[in-house]
Each structure stands twice: as structure tokens, then as C-alpha cells.
Amino acid sequence: MPDYPFEMGPIRPVDEADSLLIRTTRGCPWNRCEFCSLYRDLKFSMRPVEEIKADILAARDYFNGHPFETCFLQDGDSFVMKTRDIIEILTCLKSAFPSLKRISSYGRAQTMVKKSPGAMKEICNAGLNKLYCGMESGSEKVLKQVKKGITPDSIIRSARMAGEAGMETTQFIILGLGGRELSRDHALETARVLNQAAPDQIRLLTIGVKEGSGLDKQMAKGQFILPSETGMIQEQRLLLENLTGITSHYANHHGIDLLNEVRGQLPHDKETMLAILDRFLNMSEPARNNFILGRRLGYYRRLSDMDNSLTREFVGKQLKKLRESGEDLETIFHSLRKQVV
Ligand code: SF4
Secondary structure, rough: OOOOOOOOOOEEEEHHHHOOEEOOEOOOOOOOOOOOOOOOOOOOOEEOHHHHHHHHHHEEEEOOOOOOOEEEEOOOOOOHHHHHHHHHHHHHHHHHHOOOEEEEEEEOHHOOOOHHHHHHHHHHHHHHHEEEEEEEOOOHHHHHHHHOOEEEEHHHHHHHHHHHHHEOOOOOEEEEEOOOOOHHHHOOOOOOHHHOOOOEEEEEEOOOOOOHHHHHOOOOOOOOOOOOHHHHHHHHHHHHOOOOOOOOOOEEEEOOOOOOOOEEEOOHHHHHHHHHHHHHOOHHHHHHHHHHHHHOOOOOOOOOHHHHHHHHHHHHHHHHHHHHOOOHHHHHHHHHHHHOO
């Protein structure tokens, strides 16, 4: 990464690859989710408005007239800032980069619901018109188990408030987050909450438990058992099947997702997407394992890539070796998945 004359946080959403990045807060004000170690060693702080504005001007000079159309505000939650401070930053940003059409941020449900509908509208009118929300699950039990610190009710209320203010919203869901025990509840409750939150986009991520995370410790104690790869596709099928009455764009769009080709506009593409999930689920177990291993090793991108008999045979040989080594296949699949996150 170049040595920028302004501060940069560690991450941005996949869709913000070409965006200007401006850091408004450092770390995450919650920082307790059992599956997340992103900001574990970083104490949360809000940056002074004057410092952020100085960064915006430094970025303007550095990029020297680059016509950015999108900007993402880093890190974990810009809504902890006072409304007037957010507006001051957005005003400065739009004046320094007049070509901006979209300014986005992460939005944490529990923080957003503390703003009034009027404040949300003012923030949107000042330029913050897109939110990435990590609801992860709509199941109260799952949200509690992973210490997410938000409730289904706050997810729905915050999403509706953002939508009514004119903001576009993306909700992230983590497949497998309920473990084997809560898989069904995770799928059904997530569908129920999404149907009410009606986000513009739904983005699926498949779980990869990071070493040292709270969930990793729960796994070591046997309190959390990861669903199998096939189990998570069944979970996704149940979730997708129960999404009704919404027009969100639905996508598996991260490298960690098994079936990246499952993406489309609801409700139009729902049956096509379900058919892809069914195609995988209806395969024999050896064929499913061949696809999973090939996908996790980067030989396959989509199910039809298995039609190449040479690749399929090659992956089959690797699968055979792994079977003969006596290692548990699901453990291997998970460790390959973890390398992607
Ligand atoms: S998942 Fe989001 S809210 Fe939870 S600790 Fe990580 S950054 Fe914070």
C-alpha cells in the first residue's frame, strides 16, 4: 500500500475497491463478537472532526482532481459520532470531491436506532446514502451465542429507518453462524428478519472460524459445532426459500462462498438460484466432495467446471489421497476456507 499523507483503516467492503477511503473512527465500539478478531487489538476511538477534515483535504491534494464517484467512511461505525459532526464531515467531503455520487459507511443496528428518523434523513441529505450492515443472523439465539450485541428488532427498525431516510442498505449474513444446533433457526429467522428489513442487497459469507476467536474457543470446548459444507448449502436453501415479498439483490460474492454462482435479483431469479443449490444438493456424496475440494483449492469456480473430466479426475486423486491419510474432510475444508478470510 502506498504511503498516503492521510490515515487509512484496515478494511473496506468488497464493493468499495475503487472508492476513496476516509477514516472517521478507529476500530469497533463493540468489539465483542465471538467470530470477529478484526479490531481485537485496537482500542476504539472517534477521530476529532478537524483531524478528519484535514485528512479529506490531504486526500484531495494527493489525488489531484481524481474524479472519485464513491467514498467509504472507515472503520467500524460512523453512527457513534454526533449527527452534526457527521454532517460537517460529509459537507467537507462533498466540497473537496464534487464528483462523489455515493458515500457509504458501516452501520451498526444498535447505534443507528439511537438516531432519530429526522437525524437519519439529515445525514442522508448531507451525502451518506449507502450503509453496509452486518446483521449476520436474524435469530435471537444465534445473535446471543455469538455476542453480536444487536437484536432482530433493532435490525428491522434501523434498516427501515435507513430506507425511509433514502439510504441504500446491504445486509451481510454469515452461513453456518448458528452451528449445527441452530442452523434451522438461523435460516428461518434470518429470512423472517430480512423480509421485514427489505435491504437493497443481501450478501452471503460462509463461516471460517479464526484461530483465537471466541468461536474458536467455543469449538474447542464442544459448545459450537460447525455445520458441514453441505449442511451450509441446505441452510442457505432454507433461507432463500423463505425470502418472500422483497426485491433485494441476493449474492454469494466472497471467495469463501462455495457457490458463487448463486446470485440474482429477488424475486425474479429465486427459482434459478434454488435450482443451483439443488443441483449441488442432489449430487452424490463423492461428487459433492470433489466439487468442494476443487472449489476450495481453486480448480473450480462453478458447478459446470466439473464437466471438465481431466480436472475432475485430478481433484478426485487429491481427494483419494486425503481420504487415505485418514484426516477428517470437513476439517480440511474448513482450514482451506479459513485461509480466504
Ligand atoms: S463483527 Fe462488526 S460489530 Fe462485531 S466486533 Fe467485528 S467489527 Fe465490531
